[in-house]
Amino acid sequence: MKKVRCIDLHKGRHLNLPESRTILDIDGVLADFTKSFFQRASDLGLKDIFPSGDEEYVYLNCGVPKKHFKIVWDSVKDDEDFWLNIEVIPGTLESLTFKPFAYITHRPIANEISIAWLHKNKFPNSQECHTVSDPKHKVKLALKLGAKRIIDDLPNTCKDFIDAGLDAFLFDRPHNLRIEDIKRIYELSEIE
Numbered sequence: 144m145k146k147v148r149c150i151d152l153h154k155g156r157h158l159n160l161p162e163s164r165t166i167l168d169i170d171g172v173l174a175d176f177t178k179s180f181f182q183r184a185s186d187l188g189l190k191d192i193f194p195s196g197d198e199e200y201v202y203l204n205c206g207v208p209k210k211h212f213k214i215v216w217d218s219v220k221d222d223e224d225f226w227l228n229i230e231v232i233p234g235t236l237e238s239l240t241f242k243p244f245a246y247i248t249h250r251p252i253a254n255e256i257s258i259a260w261l262h263k264n265k266f267p268n269s270q271e272c273h274t275v276s277d278p279k280h281k282v283k284l285a286l287k288l289g290a291k292r293i294i295d296d297l298p299n300t301c302k303d304f305i306d307a308g309l310d311a312f313l314f315d316r317p318h319n320l321r322i323e324d325i326k327r328i329y330e331l332s333e334i335e
């Protein structure tokens with residue numbers, strides 16, 4: 144792959160990372176959304192209803208009643224501080240051995256907040272971040288941008304990419320452990 148020079152704005156040094164036409168999802172690949180979400184549930188007095196976070200759980204509603212999920216979701220969806228302060232999944236930045244082509248996320252918050260989160264956490268090419276209003280729009284945007292693959296934690300998004308003739312890698316997370324028909328990766332460095 145062609146080497147490009149990326150400027151690490153935080154440390155004033157240049158990082159030589161190979162270029163890649165790889166799209167990265169943010170939540171569940173770079174950002175530990177569920178940890179923060181479960182913490183908010185706990186803050187709202189719902190700790191015993193939500194999973195602890197380490198065991199397998201159903202992603203979309205975490206296996207909890209809709210009304211409890213909605214209480215937490217309504218609490219976080221417009222909360223800029225919540226999105227800005229989600230922790231990085233441990234080891235993710237260190238295992239990033241290529242320059243991401245772009246980040247595509249499905250979030251209810253302004254795109255600028257996600258750019259700020261990427262920048263704050265030192266992810267390269269942070270300005271190339273896009274927010275879509277529906278996960279189904281990820282593949283359309285990727286095709287328009289000229290990307291070749293995605294790393295995402297949601298099986299349906301990976302399947303959309305594969306159906307469109309692109310490549311997809313499922314990032315290993317507790318909520319996708321049962322998926323066997325998509326290539327699974329455990330670290331970003333597995334992508335070349």
Ligand SMILES: [Mg+2]
Nearest residue numbers: 168170171296
């Ligand atoms: Mg995700």
